[in-house]
Amino acid sequence: MGKEFVKSITGMEEDFAQWYTDVVTKADLIDYSSVRGSMIIRPYGYSLWENIKNELDARIKETGHENVYMPLFIPESLLQKEKDHIEGFAPEVAWVTHGGTEELAERWCVRPTSEVLFCEHYKNIIHSYRDLPKLYNQWANVVRWEKTTRPFLRTLEFLWQEGHTCHATDEEAQEETIKMLNVYADLCENILAIPVVKGQKTDKEKFAGAKQTYTIESLMHDGKALQTGTSHHLGDGFAKAFGIQFTDQEGKLQYVQQTSWGFTTRVIGAMIMVHGDDRGLVIPPKAAPTQVIIVPIAQHKEGVLDFAYGLKMQLSRIARIDIDASDKKPGWKFNEYEMKGIPVRLEVGPKDIENGQVVLARRDTGEKIIVPLNELEAKLPELLDDIQYNLYKTAKTYRDDNTSIALNLENLEKQLEKKPGFIKAMWCGDKACEDQIKERTGATSRCIPFEQERISETCVCCDKAANNMVYWAKAY
């Protein structure tokens, strides 16, 4: 039975990229298909996405947004209406040229993002200040024709939500942009236990067509950064291109101020690379499809399975719990559920039953705890909370330990060579310096963080005065 072999994965330190590929496939998150660059999200991966989606959808609704659904396709002429936008996206869209046997008069692209569709609709439905704000969101699949792809991190097609809003004033749009960035940060930190740095993108790195882009950035276990969510203040650029105007309270015609913000399946990649280890996936309890897996020991002995199923029933009110009562060996099961990153393994065998206890094994630390049955209902939620907290704390410590400062370019380059991570360094604001840093070190500006520090007086790259501290890193 091939299934009885314990699955093994490449070590993280040995080959991080191979470790990642091993984890996503052997933990049954995804499978490949003949569709280049796309992934099959398998039941375990999809239930993880459903948990993330439900948490985020609730937050999006709580903040007053409504879900809608826009078409999958965008006629080429519509995509071209906003100049920066088309320039940014044209090289990476999939083009539909035929419907059935008939050639189309105009090509349609598969949406890479839906700003232009929302704008066309907003022009139809917004007329007066009474129609504002419009706070819409959609859950959808989008396509970007990437050459090099990796599951979750960069795929030809991915799943996401994209929020698109219209406001009467620049201030309101700014407030919305930051509010949604904070929603993303909250989700990452409190559900996925991923610490993030919040900040603003430089002009070079901002979204095609945006006035400002804000981002949350997190640090992966290999010292590379990952952009985990972005929120854009679009200003009135799209509004002018599409003619989205409203009559204000004084009866004057004004252009709306817009925002857009998106969060994708990519975050699953972040979760894997922040918490995973050499035994596989580690999923924070709040995001885990299964929080506790019961593994019966010596399950052929009388009473063990009945007892284990009884525990499952009892505890299902307080945790997402499952049982593996298959005839595979406990060792195989231990390995399998460690690979899948299930936060807690509950072992119960004849001796435990005799002693009125169970064994709880933590996925994060490997620690085993003997818990008397009468304390189980109280202990289990505490343990899940503690694992959640510990994962966040460990990730934050790791990030802090891998964040350093640089005073000049040579310094920056050497530090990145020695140990990849976040580098905090001052920047004058010139794109030329940003380009030079990237060329010499491979690092890009991740963000100008909201929490600024004055590391030095001059730019890390040139001698000019610098007022902004920037996070630099190699990135996914």
Add this chain to the structure above:
Amino acid sequence: MGKEFVKSITGMEEDFAQWYTDVVTKADLIDYSSVRGSMIIRPYGYSLWENIKNELDARIKETGHENVYMPLFIPESLLQKEKDHIEGFAPEVAWVTHGGTEELAERWCVRPTSEVLFCEHYKNIIHSYRDLPKLYNQWANVVRWEKTTRPFLRTLEFLWQEGHTCHATDEEAQEETIKMLNVYADLCENILAIPVVKGQKTDKEKFAGAKQTYTIESLMHDGKALQTGTSHHLGDGFAKAFGIQFTDQEGKLQYVQQTSWGFTTRVIGAMIMVHGDDRGLVIPPKAAPTQVIIVPIAQHKEGVLDFAYGLKMQLSRIARIDIDASDKKPGWKFNEYEMKGIPVRLEVGPKDIENGQVVLARRDTGEKIIVPLNELEAKLPELLDDIQYNLYKTAKTYRDDNTSIALNLENLEKQLEKKPGFIKAMWCGDKACEDQIKERTGATSRCIPFEQERISETCVCCDKAANNMVYWAKAY
């Protein structure tokens, strides 16, 4: 203020098609865009779909299925693997020929349905009888290049779920096929209050590649039928084309037996055309995004708004409730929420407060009921249940009143001319007769219902002996 005008719609009897278009747009369910044949599903329409989706998703999970996500695209060579399937779908797919500026070596179509993607995956993951059954489902958008489109009923892109399962035996696959048809019927009858006829499709009408297709058919207010959900027993045709084999308990290689089943946004069209009336939409309480709308009367008078908001807070535990406290006139509000089909309007003004009562107006019957405040929490759920039941009963009576029998072709033709509806008539089983009936009357075979009646001894079209009673109708 344009908004203050009461919206009006075309009468159903005057022009049913125009009535339908008026309802879907004026009740704010959809909007059009420059993407031909696609629709924008607006917040009200999308929250309706979310309710339907949540109800169906829960039933799909309860019956042991797992959600997955397959790629949007299908390489042409993959689509061609099963011959009947490609023949059926090739004329109606959208083809992607370019990615960015590069022409693809092989065309990709946008999925019209995902059988071939599931089959390719199943071949990878199914090896032994221990891997069976595989019970997968996905929520997705699909594209069919329709020439003539109507919102919800037939659109170029639509949203749906598609279930795809693999079983060890033909009997298990048959059981699954019927089980999921029953899930669809339950959803239609108990949530959407749409009575359905369950039955089997004729060979002419079955799914491209299926061994058998089962369907639920419902009757619209204009006497036309609508196929509301289908469930297919695929047999081993796809399994043979894709080589999906497993080792059975005796160690012999066998092909799996497959099913697929789908339910789409089309059902919203059915709901509109079964329950709607000349004042607009009528939504059954169990599916309604808002079940109760509070309209304060003389809201400028002291205490009215406070009282109305208090009621909203109090009742939000027992119903999905909203309030319109805008400065529009009550008459405008009455009209607006009737148009939107909200099951119950709750009116409350100074006199009601004085008398310790509110007025409940039913959307289905127009009846107004005065309810003392201390009875409201008990009465409201009863009223919602009664509306739900009444909508189902009324629709069933309408369907039964518009179902007749025919003994010969002339008879069938005349009845359809006189009054469109379901016609029950015997059929010999020959496609030639089916074709002739369609040609002469425009009616198609909707299904061979599970509940058979022996109407006559011979076929409605020819003189041959007939063992099957068939539902015939003109259809959407």
